Amino acid sequence: MPQTPRSPNASADDPTRPGHRPGHGTHHGGIRDRIAGWASDLSTLHDLTDRLGRTTDLTDAVRETLRAGAALLGARRALFSLHPADGLGPERRIGLGLSHAEIGQLDTVPQASGETFPAAPAAASVTAFAAASTASSADTSPGAPAEVVHADIAGDEALHPRHREVAARLGCAASYAVPLAAAPAGRLGSAVWLYDRPAAPDPHLRRLLARYLRQAAQHLANRLELARAHAAARAVREGLLPGRIAPLPGAALALRHHRAPSAGGSCDFYDALALPEGALGLSIGSTTGPGPAALAAAGSLRAGLRAYAVMEGEDPVAVLSDLELLLRLTEPDRAATALFCYAEPPLTPDRATRHLVLASAGHPPPLVVGPARVAFAETALSAPLGMLACWEAPSTHVEVSRGETVLLYTTALLRATGEPLDAAFTRLESAARAATPAARADPGALADHIARAVPATGRPLPEDVVLLAARFD
CATH class of the missing domain: 3.60.40.10 (PPM-type phosphatase domain)
Structure with a gap:
């Protein structure tokens, strides 16, 4: 697993960050630095996707996806709301560094209006907690996920009071969320990473995460299909x-x-x-x-x-x-x-x-x-x-x-x-x-x-x- 960044908004020259590019933005930069940065990005993505590929269970695959995103973004906690677009389920919430009680508190956050991506009705916490008065997209390429960034939850008075109350109770100061989708399954659900202090994830690492999530979403879609097949077989066996x-x-x-x-x-x-x-x-x-x-x-x-x-x-x-x-x-x-x-x-x-x-x-x-x-x-x-x-x-x-x-x-x-x-x-x-x-x-x-x-x-x-x-x- 790549080393977790020391802070979500550390300098781009921090050598502990995944995808670090030596001298990037200085007069020492050049083609060799860019090639080294690309090689570092490829190595990071290879390691993360290799770990993901070794998971065979849907829940384990979701947790590995959350862990990879946390390592890239410098977040400590995360939550995934599984809510397939076809409505066939299963629907569940899987957390990283969150107890069942904490996930339950997140579920009490009212769903905000004008959200940039859909969420499960029973798991509105993912989008509601990540929804912000302003959202920015780090990747405008076709098929890139629509991000929802909130860099300072406590300081945004436009948010619902319950939103800020739960954030303060959990010690959550910022959040970053994206939807996950894969062809032909469509939307699978939404993931949000939570920060202990105000911060906005580094744009370069957000782009790197977006590339990883394209692979992760397809893997999750495959695990979902397999989980459904196993569930159907169990139901048939139990019926017979x-x-x-x-x-x-x-x-x-x-x-x-x-x-x-x-x-x-x-x-x-x-x-x-x-x-x-x-x-x-x-x-x-x-x-x-x-x-x-x-x-x-x-x-x-x-x-x-x-x-x-x-x-x-x-x-x-x-x-x-x-x-x-x-x-x-x-x-x-x-x-x-x-x-x-x-x-x-x-x-x-x-x-x-x-x-x-x-x-x-x-x-x-x-x-x-x-x-x-x-x-x-x-x-x-x-x-x-x-x-x-x-x-x-x-x-x-x-x-x-x-x-x-x-x-x-x-x-x-x-x-x-x-x-x-x-x-x-x-x-x-x-x-x-x-x-x-x-x-x-x-x-x-x-x-x-x-x-x-x-x-x-x-x-x-x-x-x-x-x-x-x-x-x-």
Whole structure:
């Protein structure tokens, strides 16, 4: 980062200033001095844009832009109001050297009339605080941002009293603001740099900042587009695969969805739903491949499974057979695993056990964990969905005592051990046996314990891992 100037209105011959030109304006100046100044400017811009280019997050990119402007202009604090012209958001205020309370105080400054650039209605502080009775433009070239300079806030009686009051409270004596825009996005928002004492930024450094901001605005526009894409993907994922499970009568539920830093491996689906006459349905599965197409397939399978469970949930084989047909018709080139568990209604309120009927299509068996036992609920072997010539495996039956937990999990949990499949199953069973009595009695605590104990120590999860625990009361 270039060295911050000692003062915003220091002499042009100050060697600490970015873009300093030795002897500029004296009889010693000449072509060599100008070339040296240009080289210094290019080096400064290169360093600043290089730092900006290494940011991948929209907020980090905004903060880096504010830091660069502060270093060039000699300001200590800054504020950016993100308010895209297309109205699609997001809208937010990001500060440099400003607390949330101080940003809140700036928001109370009334928006001035006759401003030179638009501002966010909810963030009028940027333009209102920078607006002045006189404004000057340091760069009149086409496309240059319209600057708003106020060199002495306290001394300008034309400003709104609230403007000067907030400035005095924050110790702000001067401000310099510019809008940021990029093609084809249009206006992105506005930035203002705040000074601790009266001053007007050096014209040369303002021109240098204007050149930097042209690059920064385009980078911010790209980060904004990426942030919107990520937000849209999260919204779609949450709509297709909610991050929580609704409470159900007769069972305590816990869901843990550990997302890998990068998409890979598979896309999971899961559900727990109330069925007619007090029965419960639990399901879990994975589709092959990452990305939006796999997410859409997972959402489709989850929706289809819910419908089939309501119609014929007491026969898990029929449910998965219908799901097999759905996958063949909608995603003929995709495979998926699935497990469906039907918990029959209790015959009497004081019955000590719950009868479960399970069917699996290539998915690992559930683990039953209680005070007195830890055992896999064996399921008949079957190929995954999309690979069946006909249904190959019958359903299996399990009796679960009151207070025992049925743990469903994705295959990625076993792969996270880094061990062969047999060893991974042994590791999962051992981890459950090592759970404390308190953890065995709480499905959320049990799921958390398993998520910590099963994956190899220090091994990052390359895929999403889902655990769905149901303790039957």
